[in-house]
Amino acid sequence: MSQDISIEGDLVTRVEGHGEVLVNATNGELEECEWQVVESPRFFESMVVGRSWDETHHIVSRICAICSATHTMTALKAIEDGLNIDVSRQDRKLRKLVLAGETIQSHVLHLGYLALPDLAGKKSVIPMADTHEEEVKTVIRLHELGNDMLRTFEGRASHGQRTIPGGFTQIPDESELKEIETALENSWDDVEAVVDLILSLAEQLPDFTRETEFISLTHPDEYALYDGVPYSSDTGELDLDNYEDIVNEHVVEQSTAKFTKHNRKSYMVGALARVNNNYDQLSPKAKEVAESFGLEPVCHQPFMNNVAQLVETAHLIENSLDLIDELLEAGLEEQSDYHKPDVDVTAGRGIGATEAPRGILFHDYTFDEDGIAERGNCVIPTNQNHANIQHDMEKMVPTMIDQPQDQIQHTLEMLVRAYDPCISCSTHYLDIEFVENENEGE
Amino acid sequence: MSAKPKVAFFDFAGCEGDQLEIINLEDRLLDLVEVVDIVSFREAMSEHSDDYEIAFVEGSITTQHDLERLEKVRSNADILIAIGACATIAGVNAIRNDQDFEKVKERVYGEDAELFDDPDAELFEAFEKAYPAQAFVDVEYQVPGCPIDGDEFIQMITLLLEGGDPSLPNHAVCVDCKIEENTCTFERGETCLGPITRGGGCDATCVTQGARCWGCRGMVDNPDDDVYEEVLQEYDVTTEQLVNEFTLYWSWERNPEYPAEPPEVQQ
Numbered sequence: 089m090s091q092d093i094s095i096e097g098d099l100v101t102r103v104e105g106h107g108e109v110l111v112n113a114t115n116g117e118l119e120e121c122e123w124q125v126v127e128s129p130r131f132f133e134s135m136v137v138g139r140s141w142d143e144t145h146h147i148v149s150r151i152c153a154i155c156s157a158t159h160t161m162t163a164l165k166a167i168e169d170g171l172n173i174d175v176s177r178q179d180r181k182l183r184k185l186v187l188a189g190e191t192i193q194s195h196v197l198h199l200g201y202l203a204l205p206d207l208a209g210k211k212s213v214i215p216m217a218d219t220h221e222e223e224v225k226t227v228i229r230l231h232e233l234g235n236d237m238l239r240t241f242e243g244r245a246s247h248g249q250r251t252i253p254g255g256f257t258q259i260p261d262e263s264e265l266k267e268i269e270t271a272l273e274n275s276w277d278d279v280e281a282v283v284d285l286i287l288s289l290a291e292q293l294p295d296f297t298r299e300t301e302f303i304s305l306t307h308p309d310e311y312a313l314y315d316g317v318p319y320s321s322d323t324g325e326l327d328l329d330n331y332e333d334i335v336n337e338h339v340v341e342q343s344t345a346k347f348t349k350h351n352r353k354s355y356m357v358g359a360l361a362r363v364n365n366n367y368d369q370l371s372p373k374a375k376e377v378a379e380s381f382g383l384e385p386v387c388h389q390p391f392m393n394n395v396a397q398l399v400e401t402a403h404l405i406e407n408s409l410d411l412i413d414e415l416l417e418a419g420l421e422e423q424s425d426y427h428k429p430d431v432d433v434t435a436g437r438g439i440g441a442t443e444a445p446r447g448i449l450f451h452d453y454t455f456d457e458d459g460i461a462e463r464g465n466c467v468i469p470t471n472q473n474h475a476n477i478q479h480d481m482e483k484m485v486p487t488m489i490d491q492p493q494d495q496i497q498h499t500l501e502m503l504v505r506a507y508d509p510c511i512s513c514s515t516h517y518l519d520i521e522f523v524e525n526e527n528e529g530e
Numbered sequence: 531m532s533a534k535p536k537v538a539f540f541d542f543a544g545c546e547g548d549q550l551e552i553i554n555l556e557d558r559l560l561d562l563v564e565v566v567d568i569v570s571f572r573e574a575m576s577e578h579s580d581d582y583e584i585a586f587v588e589g590s591i592t593t594q595h596d597l598e599r600l601e602k603v604r605s606n607a608d609i610l611i612a613i614g615a616c617a618t619i620a621g622v623n624a625i626r627n628d629q630d631f632e633k634v635k636e637r638v639y640g641e642d643a644e645l646f647d648d649p650d651a652e653l654f655e656a657f658e659k660a661y662p663a664q665a666f667v668d669v670e671y672q673v674p675g676c677p678i679d680g681d682e683f684i685q686m687i688t689l690l691l692e693g694g695d696p697s698l699p700n701h702a703v704c705v706d707c708k709i710e711e712n713t714c715t716f717e718r719g720e721t722c723l724g725p726i727t728r729g730g731g732c733d734a735t736c737v738t739q740g741a742r743c744w745g746c747r748g749m750v751d752n753p754d755d756d757v758y759e760e761v762l763q764e765y766d767v768t769t770e771q772l773v774n775e776f777t778l779y780w781s782w783e784r785n786p787e788y789p790a791e792p793p794e795v796q797q
Contacts, residue, residue, distance in 0.1 A: 129656050130543055130592075134637040135625040143778065146744065150622045153547030153677060197553070214568065217560055228556045235554055243739035245554050246547050246677055250739050257740025339642040344653050426718055426740045463637075 091116060091493070107509065109500050111485060121485050123478040123504075125343035133464045141167055141433065141459035142253060148451065148466060153246045154197065157190040157238060158444040159451075159466075160251055161314070166451040167253045170438025171459070173431055178421055179255040181411050182241055184314045185268075186251065187442070188404040188411075189237025191313070193245070194445035195359070195397040196234060198508045199282070200227030203394050206502060207289040223285055226278045230401070233275055237408070240264050254429030262420055269412045272405050276373075279402055283377055286398060290381060293391040293506075294499055298483050300388060300476055301352050302361035303334065305443050311362070311369040311403060313443040319365055321386060322351040328441055331450045335467050347475045348467070354475035357447025358507065359396035360387065374403035390480055391506045397445075433459035444469050446508055470509045477507055531583060531608070535691070538570035538582040540603050542596045543623055543660065544589030547677035548614035555680050562684070565691060583608045584690070587669075590616040590623040590660040594795050597666060604667040609690070612663045613683070615676035619748045620782035622676070623660035627781040631658040657793045665788050671696050675732055676746035676779065682731035699730030700751050703743045704758035706734035715742045716765040725758040726750055726772050745779045 092114050112120040132151055136144050145163035149156040161183055168175060175183075201213045204227070210216050217224045235245040240260050242248030250256045260268075305316030306325065318326040318334055326334050337346040349355065363370070363378065367385040370378065378384065381395045437454040447469030454463040480503055488496050539549055549571070553559065562568075569579040585607035591597055604610055615621035626634050635643035645651040663669050671690075673683055689696040703724035707714070715722035715737055723745035724737065736743055750756035753769050762768065773784060 124653075129638065129654075130623060131626050131634050131638050134629060134634040135622060137637060138629070139625075140776075143776065147622055147625070147778065150545050150547070150676070153545040153550045156545070156547065201553070212571075214563055217563075224560075225557075232556050235556075244735060246550055248739070249736050249741040252741075339639065339645065341645070341651050341653075426713060428718075428740075 091490070107504060109481070109497075109504070111496070111500070113489060116489055118486055118489060121481055122342055123474060123481055125345045125474050129344050132466060136453065136461045136464040139461055141171060141453075141455050141461065142431075144453060144461055144464070145251070145253070148464075149247055151466065151468065154194050155190060155444045155446065155449075156246045157186050157242055157248060157251070158442055158449060160248070161187060162440045162442040162444075162449050162451040163453070164251060164253055165440025165442060166438040166453050167440075167455075168438065169440060170436040170453055170455055171253070171431060171434055172436070173254045173429070175255060176421075178415065178418070179259075180314065181415055182256060182259060183251065185237060185408055185411055186241045186248070187313050188408045189234050189241060191234070191445045192401055192404050193231060193234030193238065194508075195401050196227060196231040196282075198445075199286070199394060199397055199401075200224075200231065202505055202508075204285070204289075206505065207286070207292045223281070226281045230275060230278050230282065233271055233278075236271060237268055240268050252428070254431055255427065256423075257427050258425055259420070259423060261422075262416060265412050265416060265420070269409060269416075272409050272412075275405055279373075279377075279405065283380065283398060283402075286395070287380060290395070293394065294502060295389070296391060296480070296484055296503075297388045298390070298480055300479075301350060301355035302364045302386070303350060303355050303357055303472070304362040304365045304448055305441060306366055307369075311366050311371075311407065313362075316441075316443075318441060318448065320351060320355070321361075321365055328439055331439060331441065331452070331467070335450070335472060337467060337471075343474060345468075345471045345474060347478075348472045349475055354479045355472065356390070356476045356507075357469045357472045358393055359400050359445075360390070360393040361447060362443060363387075363396040363399055370399065371403045371406035373406050374399045377402045390476075390503060393506045393508065397508070433457070437463075446470055447472060470507075473507045473509065477504060477509075531691075534565065534567050535584055536567045536569045536579070536582040537584040537586065538568070538579070538603075538607075539586045540570070540588070540599070542587070542589030542600070542617070543592045544614065544616040544621070546588065548588045548617075548673075548675075551677045551680050552683060555684070558680075558684065562687070566687065580606050582606060585610050586613050587611070587617050587663050588613050590620045590662060591666060592623065592657050592660045593655055594657075594792060595655075597792055600663060600667060609670045610663070610667065611671045611673065611686070612669045613673040614678050615674065615746045615748070615779055616660075617663050618672045618674050619779060620660045620662045620665075621746070621779055624781035625778065627659040628777070655795050657795065659787070659793065660782070661787070661789075661793075662782060665782075665786070672698060673731075674698065674728060674747035676744075679731050679733075679735075698728060700756055701729050702750055702756070702758035703727045703729035703732070703734050703737070703747070704761055705729050706732065707737050707743075710734050710738050712737045714761065716761060716767070721767070721772070721775050723772055723775065725761045725767075726753045726756075726769055744776070749773075749780070749783055 107125045110122040145160045148163045149160040243250040302321040305312035306319035307316035335348040364385045378399045435457040439452045450467040452465040612618045645654040686696045706729040722742040724743035727745045728747045
């Protein structure tokens, strides 16, 4: 069947990458295949300029609500690097628990609210509350677990207020730690139920492979999320100070988001990149989950990113239990309720990198001698995946060019969704208009 | 209003934190869909319909495309409710309103900032300033905050469905702080926007968590009269000083603009 294809979407502006797909073919010949990303420019790198070092993290946390804690944390690491501020061992552990809570919340949101309805052939999670009541309640409980961790350690589920340069304004007491410990211990049945559910639907995930480069943090002693240095599956350890040479940001006309490339024409960041680069450091239960899906490094199937998120959810629960054990064993060093670390403000440039749920995130700030920001730069994981999505599409579309058009569209939607670019972009992607044999322009 | 009104959610320039707070209602979101019929909610579902009575709008209006969408939503909805700081007072997006827009573009895009002048680069367009929904269309009600508070959102819906008046309270955050028994931020030697920021929905969470009030819920109706004077007198601070203090959220509200014509687009 040699068909004409014309797929194009509405232009929609959003933070962290609203996208649309453009596919045009005539008589079965592919003419155009483009992953277009349309962000309404929000100019965060300008917003921080002229403002004080102790407001920076507050402003940039608003880049994204789903990963606001990671943006906060990455900004803090950059501020602390630039102003030479120390963070205690205890506070570093507490920050890792903040990140764990946020990543569990984000992964479960993606798997349960986006990917799952798709695999189950539903349009959203809402009708599933009737047809799959138990499954939906399980997903809600796991999602709430991540949010409860954020409330306990960061004070709020999104845009928390407790993490500040040098530490925390407030920390939980031992009884709150124990409550979270109990909730984490009781969550295994829910994790197993979700694993079984996704396993039963895993055959819906398209079988597609394209070799690419994976970039994430890595650390000699732990599965790197908070601490660590950048690492490429192609070239090994990388220098954080020269992160601009890792990401090589460039502007393309099809996108207001900058694209990136490193050793190849594109690279991938996120859960699959981390699992590929640091598989050996996953917790025992996380490895069991990976094995049950046959996920082993190096996996070049982008659709397995969904599975990698599930693997990491198990890892984070186990790892959080270890962190809480360590904190309780050492005894919590108490602090006042309105703690504010002493900071000697000096001029300086600082760079921070952290693993956000969607991949490695870089923040870079320069402050003058009064601590006023002169320059800011944020390289967001979603942007680092755009070029990889584009090249996946270019390889994938010709292999399905004879399939019914709605199937092509559906598979491409699932591809984009597998990268979990940002919840609203992905759902919006489902609204793509499909105009047969007609190209009406934007 | 019908027994089970149709509601829709729309987002513009923002972080989606307000819709996320609604998803974070968890079980209570399932209760919510018992009493309202959600016909469009991009963050959680792929269906969409233009037939709705209540529209919730999140995010700031920063492009011509945003403005056209907002006007369409306004014409479809009986009741339009702005949710979150970006939609109610333009939020952190408006920080750039006080900056030179040429520099703003250059800081983010460097040499490529000239794409904004290139008519072929269709995606590169933006108003010089960020605006809240009320700058362009009538807004019946607001749920303030960055992000909104889930309980306050539920209260608003409940009042609407019961025929009550979901208008906002007009007391300062200081009142909430007293209820929470917080130590006053001024007493800790810091400046706080609590005395002139609208309270009544956030439980003074930022101060409670050890930070200061950043003003994300916007000013009280009349910042000259509705202030929490006791605190200002005790610490010898004026309303004017506070309004000009740290302006993370108030760049639009300090000099509100209601353009009769769409602002010039930089493209």
